[in-house]
Amino acid sequence: MIRNLRILVIFWSLTLLFLLAPGNVRAESWLRAFLWFRSTESSADLAFIKGKYDKAMRSYEQVYNRLDEQDERKNVLALKIARFYMLLQQNERAVDYFDRVFYAADTLMGVGDVCYYIDALRGRDENQRAEVIARHFAFMQPFSRNQRYLNTLFSLANQQHYYRRGDAEYEVRLFEGCGPEAEYWMGEWNGKPFYAVSHGMIQDPQKIYYHRTQFYSMRSQRPEIFRDIPRELQSGPVAFSDDGKIMVATKIIYRNKGRILKPGVDKSVFINQLYYSVFDTLRGGWSDFIPLFNYQEGVSYAHPVFFNAGKSLMFSSDRPGGYGGMDLYMCHWDEERQQWGEPVNMGPEINTEGDEVYPRIVGDALFFSSNGWEGFGGYDIYRVSFGHNIVMSGTLYHYPWPVNTVFNDFGMFFDGETGYFVSDRRGAAGKDDIYTFNAASTPLSSKAAVGVSDEYSAMVGNLNLVKGLLKTHTSSIEKEVKETPVYMLPESGQLLTSIYFEFDSYRILPQAKERLFQILAMRGFDDITEISVIGYADELGTPEYNLRLSEQRANAVVQFFKAERARPRFFPEGRGQLHIPLEDYVSPAGYLSLDNKEVQPPRKPLTRKERIVAYQKARRVDIIVKKKQ
Structure with missing residues (x-):
């Protein structure tokens, strides 16, 4: 470590001697400019941290204006200035600098930057331009798969009408x-x-x-x-x-x-x-x-x-x-x-x-x-x-x-x-x-x-409480999950149903298939145009294996619907292992209990068989309405 530091000191010392050598005017000018930019930006940073915002922004803009257009630091600094103007709630100035980054180096902008850029445009009532900016990133990564960005994009297209369905039953x-x-x-x-x-x-x-x-x-x-x-x-x-x-x-x-x-x-x-x-x-x-x-x-x-x-x-x-x-x-x-x-x-x-x-x-x-x-x-x-x-x-x-x-x-x-x-x-x-x-x-x-x-x-088909866990060690864990009856079609974003799987399996069980047939027979099912199918796994096994298993479970459900010629478009997704806290699961004399929290029997580590039962809620697929006509 010390040796490397010495080498670094010697290298920069020799570099400075070369740059400051008599007659090396261009190098000397470059070094002075470099040191001025760094010191001025650092001073602006310190001023911003201390709450001297006006002074900080003047210094940042002074550095920005003196940087050459071809200098890559110019776009980096512009993004920094845009972010700070958002903090200061000065939408006009924020948009000005976001524009410069967008047209010169849009790859510097992350999801947060684009969302704030859009918010600043909407704050100036420039909704149409905000939508154009948003759609520019629609097919890029990570934007195309980021729900925060997608929410922002959808809100631009629908903010005038899509969330006001009928009269609200309450007043805000x-x-x-x-x-x-x-x-x-x-x-x-x-x-x-x-x-x-x-x-x-x-x-x-x-x-x-x-x-x-x-x-x-x-x-x-x-x-x-x-x-x-x-x-x-x-x-x-x-x-x-x-x-x-x-x-x-x-x-x-x-x-x-x-x-x-x-x-x-x-x-x-x-x-x-x-x-x-x-x-x-x-x-x-x-x-x-x-x-x-x-x-x-x-x-x-x-x-x-x-x-x-x-x-x-x-x-x-x-x-x-x-x-x-x-x-x-x-x-x-x-x-x-x-x-x-x-x-x-x-x-x-x-x-x-x-x-x-x-x-x-x-x-x-x-x-x-x-x-x-x-x-x-x-x-x-x-x-x-x-x-x-x-x-x-x-x-x-x-x-x-x-x-x-x-x-x-x-x-x-x-x-x-x-x-x-x-x-x-x-x-x-x-x-x-x-x-x-x-x-x-x-x-x-x-x-x-x-x-x-x-x-x-x-x-609403959402209660997945586990009743009477492990009254015997031979109980079928699938029988312990309480299936819910068919109910009225929910709105977009709400759950249609959840089906459950055996440990280390993506085979759809007979009782789960019966539930899926009930979903297909629901009144209004044909009005659904898109459905999210999200698979999960328990925490037994490696994260990589559990991710693959959750994807297989989601795909198995999609294949079932396709075999039955269901009309909606299906979007399968595996989210890997789902954490189920075990603080309330105790194992006295080889049994699990969720009852009577006031009397806590002595705790001891759960056996593997007990953990399999405790994790049963995680081995499932959620079927969610993504979009309706």
């Missing part, structure tokens, strides 16, 4: 406390609902971090001062456990140690870190704030929310090993060690290659926002059934208009009979705003939204 109104700043989060403190307002100049288009936060009471619109939280940790959402003994706060830090932004990096400039504090009953005060997780350069943790009576925490993160972008994770409090356990990814029932953010748990319903699932464009609000730390397979529900729009909609929250969410549908006039609806008299509430009952889940 702007929250009276909204002002010119960004209102972006709602939570509860000492039994009172409050909301967060960002007073910073920049606003992250991904809705992950916010600057200079102040909290206000939702009932009086008066500022609330959290004296026990350091000011630097009042930079985003704050979560309190049900008993008020643990709090989690948010801190913003600069993402990288090197350059402020690199070409091809589709990430934010800043990141969130979560810190927690425990209330000391004897001392009558809060402990020092401790990082929830060890620091990882470039990794963001955000949007904390407690559940399981404060013993568990859910949050979003782009830590390595996820499905892409921000994923939802959960972790559990270790009472003996007095610290939080390792994060567990919530799996592909929720997470996508896009971003999943702002979780909220109410009863047995988990609300979150995503730009990776099929939706109207930007972030949309979704709900799934959630219990025993497990997401119920196939219960994903996409909210209709006017909650979800072609803009960013996120952050569902309930306060008694009133529901709230956040949206940027007013554009630059209001940044992010809070909207309300009457949760007592709308289909967004009651069992359908604030907790999904067994009857409701079974009615």
Whole structure:
């Protein structure tokens, strides 16, 4: 290491001596220009980090204007400037620099860049040009397979009509406390609902971090001062456990140690870190704030929310090993060690290659926002059934208009009979705003939204609960899966049915074939033009093998439909192994149980046969309406 460093120092020393040799005017001029560009850009980086945005942008543009048109650094810097103008919510300037990159070096632009480029054009009411730009990337990789980009593309073509089908059964109104700043989060403190307002100049288009936060009471619109939280940790959402003994706060830090932004990096400039504090009953005060997780350069943790009576925490993160972008994770409090356990990814029932953010748990319903699932464009609000730390397979529900729009909609929250969410549908006039609806008299509430009952889940064909697991070791695992009856044809994006497979097999079982015949006989089946067929596998075996097996299962179902001359176009996809958390599966005396969580028998490792049964929900194919006439 030291030897290599010495060689590098000698090499650059000789290079400088050559460049600065008397008479070498051209080399000397080039070196001075190079050093000026680097120092000026570095100074601009530092100014931006410190919040001196006007000074930083002037410096960036000064460097850009002096670079030669043939210099490849010019396009890289233009992309950087465009991203920063998006942060500063200056659409005119952002479009100006995005245009320069698009026409000179469009391959530098990632999915995030193109989506922000389109958002900036729409912010200027240039919808037609935005659609032209979007379609330019439609057949390129990774755009043609990226759901976030596809949502953006579809929203451009349909934003005037496709999500307004009939009159809505409920009314959405702007929250009276909204002002010119960004209102972006709602939570509860000492039994009172409050909301967060960002007073910073920049606003992250991904809705992950916010600057200079102040909290206000939702009932009086008066500022609330959290004296026990350091000011630097009042930079985003704050979560309190049900008993008020643990709090989690948010801190913003600069993402990288090197350059402020690199070409091809589709990430934010800043990141969130979560810190927690425990209330000391004897001392009558809060402990020092401790990082929830060890620091990882470039990794963001955000949007904390407690559940399981404060013993568990859910949050979003782009830590390595996820499905892409921000994923939802959960972790559990270790009472003996007095610290939080390792994060567990919530799996592909929720997470996508896009971003999943702002979780909220109410009863047995988990609300979150995503730009990776099929939706109207930007972030949309979704709900799934959630219990025993497990997401119920196939219960994903996409909210209709006017909650979800072609803009960013996120952050569902309930306060008694009133529901709230956040949206940027007013554009630059209001940044992010809070909207309300009457949760007592709308289909967004009651069992359908604030907790999904067994009857409701079974009615929509989505309940895949395992009943009475392993009462004997010889039970057929397929008999344990409760098939659901035929029901009315769902809308696009909703589940038709799930069928299950034996361990290490893609052969369609007789009872599964019967279910597929029922689907073919459904009234209105011929109105479906496209169907997604998504296969999964359990976690036994290698990831490569499980991916191949999941693809074989999906293709087997497609071949069945084609043999029966079904009319829709089918889109098979294998998503590999599906994570099924086993925290609630115990093995006392050789049996598994999901019952009576209050009396926990001694745990011991599950046998292979028991794991095969526990993973049965993962061995399946989901058949989903992709498109209707």
